[in-house]
Amino acid sequence: MAKEGDAVPSVVFKCRVRDNSMTNTANPFTWKDVKSEDLFKGKRVVVFALPGAFTPTCSSTHLPGYEKHYDEIKKCGVDEVYCLSVNDAFVMRQWGLAQVGNFKKVKLLPDGACLFTRGMGMSCVWDSERGFGERSWRYSVVINDMKVEKIFVEAGQVNQNSGPDPFEVSDAGTMLGYLQSAKK
Template structure:
C-alpha cells in the first residue's frame, strides 16, 4: 500500500470534460501542484453521493484558501459515469477521474474485492499529494466515513 512520502505511480487516466475525452498522466495532474484526491467505492452510491462528493463541492473555496490547487475525485468507474455523476452533483470544480479498470487503484494498493457490489473497487480514502508525492493519507476503516470527509481533510491541512 502506498504510504506518505512515496511518489504516485505513473499512470494515464481517462477524464471526460466539456471539451471531450482527455488522457492526462499522473504528471499532468499532480506535478508542481498541491492536490487533494479522494476516492470512493462507486459513483452514484449512497454515501458517496449524499456526503462524500458533496462535502468537497461545498468546501471547494475553503480548500483553495488553504493553498490546494486541485481536487480530484477518483473511482473505479468509466469516464462517462464519472462525468455524469459530476454533472448530477454540480461538481464542475472537481476533476472526476476515471480508473476504469482499477489499474491505478491496484498500483496504490488501495483496492478491494466487493463481490456482488460491483467487483473490484477502491477503498474510501483521501490524500494530500504535493508535486506527485503523498504527504498525508486518510484511509477509512471498512464501511466507515470519518477521516476522508472534506471537513476532516480541511481540519488536517
C-alpha cells in the first residue's frame, strides 16, 4: 500500500475527450492517452478513489462532498481535484453527467484497467460479496509532484470480498481539514 513519500505509479489512463473536428457524428469524442505525469508532475493535486460509479455512498456523499468543497480545497494550494474509479471512460462520463453535469470542478478519472489502483496497492476484489470484481478500496490522497504527500485510507482494507465499505476518513471534510492545517 502506498505511503507518504512514495512515488505514485506511472501509468496511462485511457480517456475520452471531445474532438470538435468530428462533425455530423453522434459521438464527437476520441480516445486520449493521459499519463500520470500529465496529471501530477509539477502539481499538487487531490485524488479520491472509490469502489464504483453509480454506487450509493460514492454517488450520495463521496463525489458530492468533493464537488461542494472544491473551491475551498483549491484555495489551499491544490491545482486540481480528481475522482478515480475502476470504471471505463464511458461509465465515468455518464456518472459525471448525472452527478455534476458540467465537469467544471471535480474531474473524473477512469482507471478501467486498474493500473493506477494496483500500483497504489489499493486493489480489492468484491466478486462474491457485491459482484463487482476488481475495484479500488476507498481512499484519498494529496499528490505533490508525483509523490504521496498525505494519504487517508479507509480502515479494514481486505483484498478479497470485504463485507464492509467504510467511509470515515476519505471524505472531503477530512481532506479539507488536512489541507487547511498544512497551509498554516
